[in-house]
Every structure is written in C-alpha cells, then in structure tokens.
Amino acid sequence: MSPSPRKNQELSVTVTQLGARGDGLAVDDGGNRYYVPFSIPGETVRIRVGQKRGDGFATDLLAIESPSAERRDAPCPHFGRCGGCALQHVTDPAIADFKRQLVEKALARKGLTDLPFDTPMTTPPAARRRARLAILRLKGRSVVGFNERMGKMVLDLKQCPVLSPAIEKLIPVLRNLANDLPALGKGGDVQITEGDTGLEVVFAPTRNADLSLEERERLLAFAEAEDIARIAWESDGYLEPVAGRRAVRVSFAGVPVDLPVGSFLQPSRDGETHIAGLVRDGVGDAQRVADLYCGCGSLTFPVATLPHQPIVFAVDGLDSQIGALRRAAAGLRVTAGVRDLAKDPLSVQELNKFDAVVFDPPRAGAASQAETLAQSEVKRIVAVSCNPSTLARDLRILVDGGYVIDRVVPVDQFTWSAHVEAVAILRRA
Structure with missing residues (x-):
C-alpha cells in the first residue's frame, strides 16, 4: 500500500x-x-x-x-471564499459537459447506461429568483450573505451575479434592517422569493422568538419603503405573515397562482419553462394525467392547458399548496388532493386510471411511488428530479418494472454550482 x-x-x-x-x-x-x-x-x-x-x-x-x-476569469470578486459557487472559473461548455456527466454517472451506478442524453439546459446569470441567505448579527452591525466555502462563517455579500437584480438590490437594505430586529438574536436565515408581483421575504431566526410591536412596525415600514409584496416571520415551525401588501403571484402557462407563504418555486423562470416544456412533450396526447408532488401547479397547468385539454389530477402533501392550486384551476379540467406520497403512494389500481404520470419529488426521491408505478399499466412517465442519485434509484425501479427510458435531459438552474436537475421521459415497453 x-x-x-x-x-x-x-x-x-x-x-x-x-x-x-x-x-x-x-x-x-x-x-x-x-x-x-x-x-x-x-x-x-x-x-x-x-x-x-x-x-x-x-x-x-x-x-x-x-x-x-x-x-476563465471568475465574474464575481467573492469567488473562492463564497460557498455558493464552485465553477465560476470554468467555461460554460465545460460546465454543461460536467453537469451531463453528473447525471450520466449517477444513472450508470444503477446500471442505466447507453441512454439518449440531450444537451443540458443552462440558466443564465442574474436569473435566480429564489435564495436563502444567512444573517449574522454582530456588535453594531449585521452580515448578510452565503456561508463561506468549507466553513461556518457568513460572507458579507456585496454583489452576486447569480441572483436576480431585484434580490441582489435588497441585500444591503436587509443588512441595515437586521440591526433593528433584536428578535433575530445572533442571526438566522432570510428566504427571498421573487414572484411576478414582487418579493416575498421570510425571516427565520436561529432560535425561536416573537417579534415586538416595534419590530412589527419596522417591518411594515420596510415593506412600504422597498415595495415588498409580503414579509413573514418563521418561529417554532409556524410561518406568520407580518406584512401583506399584495399577493405573491406567479403565472404557470398563463394561469395566475397566488403562492402561500414560503411556497416552493423553481429557482428560475427559464428553468421552470424548460422543464414544463419537457413535461408537455413527455405526456404527449395523454387524456388523463396525474401530477404527483405537484406543489402549486408549475407542471399541472402547463399540462392542463395543452391543446387537447387533458384531465389532470394533482397531488401534494401540503394543504396550503393544494388550496392555492385549486383556487387557480377554476375553469380547467383539474382536480387536486392532499396526500403524503412517501407514506401513502397512489396504488396500482389508482394509477391505472391514467395514461401518463408526472412526478417531481423532493431530494429524497419517490421510491415508494416508483414501486407502485413499476407494477402499473401507465403508458408514459415523466420523472423530474433535483437529485441525480435518487433519480437513478427511482428509474432503476421503473426499468426493472418494464419501462424504457426514451430521453434524459439535464437542467442546470444553479449557475456555477455543482448541483444539477434532470428530466427523464419513459414509456411502457
């Protein structure tokens, strides 16, 4: 040795x-x-x-x-210290090749080789519309930014070429605001989401704490001054709206949806549109489609608005997201239900009612649902994933059940990071 x-x-x-x-x-x-x-x-x-x-x-x-x-030269002066990016020194074509290899290798580890791969879709800089930043309150000042690379310290972010201009512009203002929020204690996180109608800002202190009256008034004044659509405070697992000036609205395939507080949203509009297009292609002319782990409908509505107007059944584990989807679905052939698909996946009998199934689970994947899908008669499946490893596991289950992978498309929504998403389109052999 x-x-x-x-x-x-x-x-x-x-x-x-x-x-x-x-x-x-x-x-x-x-x-x-x-x-x-x-x-x-x-x-x-x-x-x-x-x-x-x-x-x-x-x-x-x-x-x-x-x-x-x-x-190449990195475009950001923070590169090297900031933990948000790992690949700013690499040209775009080389990054795209790396992201494709990440997905290919993950699938190959499960014996899934010689598959038809598309060129990765890449999101441009300044397109990130959702970010979670760290806040560190120090004596007399506050730091707002991403954690440093391989460390626990917070980098005081001066600029960020990844974030949308609206989010980047808010960072120095948040730094000043944090000084006036004693309820943050030593710090916490702030999640910023950019909808079509403006920004949502959600504060999550490291330790549970309630806002004082003065702090609530400060946040209301901040919302007015910066034209923030909504501000919320997270404590003990509860999201409390503090300032709600207007709904945080997004449009999925032309259907306006009012997002609940703290809702999931794809990191970029470009990425969301690309994934939705792949899903529409994947379900084809299916008449009945199930959209599992549907969130607020980012894939439900692109499918429901296909020219042949299929019937879509949308399922998610959160009441708030299903409620938002139902309200937006008026006039469309969409029904929705609340269900924990990890613990209670759709059965084979339920699945056999559909011509196509779409699933877009969290990072843990959809192993339980893939097991029943593998036994079903569903003709087409579109798998969307933010984790190549769990995607590979789920696809292995489906292939062992008789499905054929027709297409794999890497989707890079996390510019200059080592993360990649992917869409796989399958059919019953």
Missing part, C-alpha cells in the same frame, strides 16, 4: 476529472486521491495536502502550473 501524504506536504499533481462537489480530482502514482478546489481536468497544479476527506484528501490550491483552455 502506498504511504499516505503528510499534512501540509506540497505536491504537483494532474487533475483528471471534476468531482461531485465541483472540485478537481487528482490521483498520484501511489493511488492517493486529492480533491483540488478551483481546478479543471487536464491541469497540472501545485497543492498543499490537508485533512482526510472521504476516500482522499482535501487540499489547498497553491498554483496552476499548466492551465486548461477551459479556464
């Missing part, structure tokens, strides 16, 4: 691929693996060996001895 390197030892290594976190991977002659931040396959780099990390070693990048043609 090759001896392990010493901590703080300096080495020159050649990067061969990007790892799942976006770090470069290098292997020395003795088989030791090194994870090299901000490096690109093909580069020879000088590194300092750090702590053991998984099956290899974390490192610091000291110098790029032989740069890749895919290297």
